[in-house]
Amino acid sequence: MGTVRASRRTRRGRARRGAARVLCGAAVLVSLLAPPGRDPVPAADAQPAFGAVDYAVAVDESASLAPEDMAAEKAAAARIALGDVTPSSHVTVFGFADAESSDQRAVDPVCPRTALDAAGRESIGGCVGKLRSRKKSEGAGTDFPSAIRQGVHELGTGSDPSVPRVLFLLTDGMLDVSDSPQYGDPAHRRAEGERQLELALKEAADQHVQIWPLGFGPEPDKTQLDRMAAGGYQKGCVELPSALPKAGKVSGAKDVGPMLEQIFAAAHCLRYAQGTTERPPATLEIGISPLATVGTIVVDKSDPEVTVTYLDPSGHQVPTSGMYQKSRFELAGAGHAVEALKITDPVPGVWKVKVEAPEGHRSLPVGVSALWHGELRGAITMDPPSPQAGQKATVTMRLQTREGYEIKDPRDYAGLQVRGELTGDGFAPLPVHLADDGKGPDREAGDGSFTGTVQIPRSANGALKASGTLTASGLTADTRSESGQIAPGELPVTAALTLPTADTHPGSTVTGALAVHNTSGTRHTLRLSVTDLQPGLLSVTPAEIEVKPGESGTRKVTVEIGPEGAFGGRLHGDGLRLGGTVTVADATDGNRALVRSPLSVRLTPEPGVWDTYWWAFLFAAVLIALAIAAAIALLRQRRMRRDPFGLVLQLVSEEGDVLNDHPAGHGHKQWYEFAVVEPHRSPRIERRSHGPYAIQRSPEGGAVLRTRGGGRTRLPAHGSVPLTDTLSLSLGEETRTPKARRTRPSRSRTTTATTPTTGEGESASAYESYR
Numbered sequence: 014m015g016t017v018r019a020s021r022r023t024r025r026g027r028a029r030r031g032a033a034r035v036l037c038g039a040a041v042l043v044s045l046l047a048p049p050g051r052d053p054v055p056a057a058d059a060q061p062a063f064g065a066v067d068y069a070v071a072v073d074e075s076a077s078l079a080p081e082d083m084a085a086e087k088a089a090a091a092r093i094a095l096g097d098v099t100p101s102s103h104v105t106v107f108g109f110a111d112a113e114s115s116d117q118r119a120v121d122p123v124c125p126r127t128a129l130d131a132a133g134r135e136s137i138g139g140c141v142g143k144l145r146s147r148k149k150s151e152g153a154g155t156d157f158p159s160a161i162r163q164g165v166h167e168l169g170t171g172s173d174p175s176v177p178r179v180l181f182l183l184t185d186g187m188l189d190v191s192d193s194p195q196y197g198d199p200a201h202r203r204a205e206g207e208r209q210l211e212l213a214l215k216e217a218a219d220q221h222v223q224i225w226p227l228g229f230g231p232e233p234d235k236t237q238l239d240r241m242a243a244g245g246y247q248k249g250c251v252e253l254p255s256a257l258p259k260a261g262k263v264s265g266a267k268d269v270g271p272m273l274e275q276i277f278a279a280a281h282c283l284r285y286a287q288g289t290t291e292r293p294p295a296t297l298e299i300g301i302s303p304l305a306t307v308g309t310i311v312v313d314k315s316d317p318e319v320t321v322t323y324l325d326p327s328g329h330q331v332p333t334s335g336m337y338q339k340s341r342f343e344l345a346g347a348g349h350a351v352e353a354l355k356i357t358d359p360v361p362g363v364w365k366v367k368v369e370a371p372e373g374h375r376s377l378p379v380g381v382s383a384l385w386h387g388e389l390r391g392a393i394t395m396d397p398p399s400p401q402a403g404q405k406a407t408v409t410m411r412l413q414t415r416e417g418y419e420i421k422d423p424r425d426y427a428g429l430q431v432r433g434e435l436t437g438d439g440f441a442p443l444p445v446h447l448a449d450d451g452k453g454p455d456r457e458a459g460d461g462s463f464t465g466t467v468q469i470p471r472s473a474n475g476a477l478k479a480s481g482t483l484t485a486s487g488l489t490a491d492t493r494s495e496s497g498q499i500a501p502g503e504l505p506v507t508a509a510l511t512l513p514t515a516d517t518h519p520g521s522t523v524t525g526a527l528a529v530h531n532t533s534g535t536r537h538t539l540r541l542s543v544t545d546l547q548p549g550l551l552s553v554t555p556a557e558i559e560v561k562p563g564e565s566g567t568r569k570v571t572v573e574i575g576p577e578g579a580f581g582g583r584l585h586g587d588g589l590r591l592g593g594t595v596t597v598a599d600a601t602d603g604n605r606a607l608v609r610s611p612l613s614v615r616l617t618p619e620p621g622v623w624d625t626y627w628w629a630f631l632f633a634a635v636l637i638a639l640a641i642a643a644a645i646a647l648l649r650q651r652r653m654r655r656d657p658f659g660l661v662l663q664l665v666s667e668e669g670d671v672l673n674d675h676p677a678g679h680g681h682k683q684w685y686e687f688a689v690v691e692p693h694r695s696p697r698i699e700r701r702s703h704g705p706y707a708i709q710r711s712p713e714g715g716a717v718l719r720t721r722g723g724g725r726t727r728l729p730a731h732g733s734v735p736l737t738d739t740l741s742l743s744l745g746e747e748t749r750t751p752k753a754r755r756t757r758p759s760r761s762r763t764t765t766a767t768t769p770t771t772g773e774g775e776s777a778s779a780y781e782s783y784r
Contacts, residue, residue: 065101066179066250066281067126067172069164073155073184074108074121074147087141088351089270092311092382095138095346095353099281100130102176104137105167110147111154113192119152119159121145126167134345154189157182157241158209165213165222177250179280180217181273182226182241187234214244221246225276226260229269235262250282255428255486270313271382278384284487288381293319293370297381301326302425303361303414304488308385311353312366315377319370323354326362359385388415389426389488392545392594395479398606399500403471407454408433408445410481410493411592411611412461417546419592419613420461429485431463437499438475443467447481473499498605505533506560508597508607510570516615519577519584523614527568527597531560537601541570543612546593549579551614553595570595572612580616588617654712657685661745662708664689664696665733673697674745677708684709684719692737706736716744 106124124140127133147153164180172178188206196202196209217224224245226238238260249256256279263272271287278285288299299310312321323331331337331354333344339358346352368379392411400406410431412420420426433445447465451458454466469477480494512525531537539558543551552573572595577584590613597608623630657677664673675698677685688704690697707719708728715730726734733743 067103068179069105071160072108091351109160111152111156113152119156120163155186158213161213178222217245223258229263286383290380293368297366304387305385309355313380318374322367324365391493393493393495394609395495402473410463419590432482437477439472440470510608510610523572525570530565543593655683663743665741
């Protein structure tokens with residue numbers, strides 16, 4: 014029994030220490046994520062919005078924890094500590110096991126309650142390093158009740174009761190107090206431990222302390238972990254299932270960091286993204302959502318010697334402190350194994366993290382992740398905006414960023430809940446079911462537009478208001494409303510706006526048409542405006558339209574896109590999609606809304622010279638290619654016209670007898686060089702490099718003879734020119750054929766010692782080589 018228990022404790026010890034590092038990191042994370050100037054969150058019972066969190070990290074220690082496991086846990090603790098974005102949060106870190114004698118204690122305090130401002134984050138990094146592996150003689154059991162009570166005590170001492178309280182519990186084992194005298198005699202210690210655990214969990218729930226356990230290693234008791242998660246305080250940062258405390262489990266120490274970051278994000282109402290992992294030198298990537306208002310890029314370097322450079326989605330290197338464009342930067346943990354760059358108002362898109370290391374420090378992988386909080390806004394419309402009693406109306410809630418950009422990636426708002434409601438005079442509030450499923454009034458599933466229909470009660474007799482509320486973990490809740498009025502029969506002026514879905518660039522315009530119909534006998538003034546997006550991005554002209562009595566016609570409406578500078582450096586890659594709403598109201602009829610038309614504009618960067626004139630560059634390239642091809646063909650033709658191949662050179666005596674026929678080859682630079690050998694005994698022509706004579710075909714017909722020291726002489730097709738005092742040169746019958754090469758002479762013929770046409774030895778082989 015003792016041997017089995019010791020082995021179990023050994024495995025548990027390793028996992029516990031790893032967990033401890035992770036939880037400490039979670040503490041540090043909380044400080045980084047809080048946006049500046051944000052008011053304190055309300056009391057826990059009041060469903061607090063995003064803000065500060067007080068949390069404690071309890072790390073299960075054991076005597077057998079391996080050094081690499083402890084290093085992984087400490088890195089994980091630093092990851093969450095540095096990744097937090099809330100400087101008003103506080104963290105406490107302690108280790109625990111059990112006390113097996115009166116001079117031992119179950120809990121080892123490591124980091125006292127620390128505010129996670131800039132100085133606090135740096136101090137957390139140092140105190141987390143004090144986590145240690147217990148010796149076997151120091152108590153190696155698992156005393157969950159003592160750990161939970163310590164966490165409740167730390168979170169309740171000197172803390173603001175309006176701030177959420179979270180206890181992260183890292184363990185690799187199960188409840189084991191069999192060697193702890195404080196739990197009574199050995200026969201009843203297990204039962205007493207279970208009873209004390211129930212009491213500790215009840216105390217945690219009474220003190221509004223959530224418990225988020227994380228188990229790792231081969232033996233964590235998942236049932237017991239779930240029990241502890243369910244036993245603490247159950248209200249999360251938002252009323253969503255993802256914010257309810259739950260247990261996590263990983264298979265090894267290397268996975269503790271990412272899993273703890275996910276748990277921390279869920280408990281703190283943050284969103285988590287995991288990037289790539291590679292060994293340096295490398296360029297890692299991490300995506301930042303367009304919804305993010307504040308976030309932290311966390312780099313687990315494994316080795317402090319690794320250096321990091323951060324590039325925004327446009328490829329620009331950003332500073333590690335201060336302002337750049339519209340974003341604020343703050344680096345923490347530089348020079349340590351984990352560092353993090355906090356960004357307020359980050360540019361959305363794929364960020365690149367370049368990691369480099371000197372020789373000897375490149376064997377360990379580097380990973381990148383991000384924790385962020387954001388704002389999701391909705392733009393709501395009701396069609397028609399002034400319905401009649403008993404009529405059906407369509408309500409649409411479109412998802413947008415706080416600036417008014419449309420959200421199209423469902424991953425950005427995963428876990429979102431949308432609630433709709435219709436209120437007004439003369440009837441009780443009605444729920445409106447809004448869905449993005451592509452069914453019924455919803456045009457397309459997953460496009461970020463939630464649509465539903467509602468029957469206007471016949472008792473409705475005045476003002477109307479359609480409302481929509483968006484709720485998602487990690488995103489500030491948003492409620493939008495659209496006001497209208499019950500139409501008293503037929504309206505005097507009606508309007509219909511047609512605006513195309515456009516792909517355009519900054520500074521350009523989108524043209525639509527407004528159909529108007531005035532059945533009254535008075536002049537009406539219609540006012541046009543663009544809402545549901547940041548000022549300066551879009552505008553509409555004309556701002557007012559006068560409709561004459563009885564007029565029915567169509568007016569031109571122009572939507573103007575703001576200049577490139579209005580988009581704050583976010584216009585890159587695939588561009589942005591603006592999602593404003595064009596409103597047409599009848600100012601003469603109490604500003605009654607006649608049209609609320611959604612406007613979708615896909616905006617891409619202004620095209621460069623290549624994008625604008627690509628056709629001209631392509632046409633010019635084709636012309637250049639054709640010109641080069643023509644020049645090559647002309648040069649080839651010219652060379653062919655001068656190529657001496659196929660000419661038959663004849664030596665002619667003074668009496669006019671042909672003494673020797675010699676077929677010319679291609680020659681060198683269109684000149685076939687030769688010499689006359691044995692001119693007085695057995696005259697013949699032989700090819701000789703740098704010979705005294707050279708011949709080239711003439712474009713006008715015949716050939717040109719070049720004599721060393723004698724210049725050039727024209728050789729007519731049916732004439733001759735002197736070579737020596739007794740010999741002349743003439744041309745025989747042409748042997749070059751335009752379509753087929755002549756058959757190469759056989760080896761036996763080309764090695765003949767002497768023939769009437771080729772002469773001896775060298776001239777025969779030279780003739781063969783030019784066939």
